[in-house]
Amino acid sequence: MTYGTFMSTVRERGEYAADEAERIVEAVIETLGERLPDTSAEHLADQLPTRLADIVDRSEGPARTWGVEEFIHRVAEHAEEDEASAEEHTRVVLSVLADQITGGEMNKLISQLPSGYADLFGHGELT
Template sequence: MQEDEFYGLVQQAGHLESTDRTQAATEAVLETLGETMTGGEAGDVAEQLPTELASVIEDADHDGAGYDREEFVERVGEHLRGADLESDDAEQYADAVTDALAVALTGGELENLKSQLDSGLHPLFEGVTIDQEDV
């Protein structure tokens, strides 16, 4: 998947008006997600993403924080500060980006990723609103 395709999926799923907002939301969610993973898993996920997006996950502090859903959304909101986005919409952005990830990653890699996350984050990757046929 190409970078513009990934951003297009996020923009559509997140109902974002501009590419700049889509990029800011995507980076905030991917950075937060990267923080929840070990470096090895982050590298595995990054291998299946476009280069620019891969670097966001790879460059995050991989502390395996184990955020629950509320903490994850709060952290995304913190990463959004300074962007032209409302931190109150962090959950909407998290849903959109994880939907795009669910489509971009292979089934096995998606399961490996979910196994490193708090079970409260698993629903972010379920009920994906993006049709695989559209990719």
């Protein structure tokens, strides 16, 4: 999937305007990059279009240990949205991301995150 295809899929699923989709994707992907350990972020980045890979990889310091609620709160801050909207945006972006990566990478990603994250990716059955 190219960056353009990723963005058009997000726009379609979330019914966003182009500029809104870019802001939301960046907020969610950046927050995910902050949450993941460096090696996990690198493996994820390897499967993403370069522009998204750069966003995942740009976080510095140790991985955060946020649960789902704190993750959503951070997305809301990055996107300058309320938390209900941020949760909806997160579900849209992460479901498109889940479609982008291999099943093995998806399983590794979910296994490194606390319960509840799988549902955000649209894979509640992996919880």
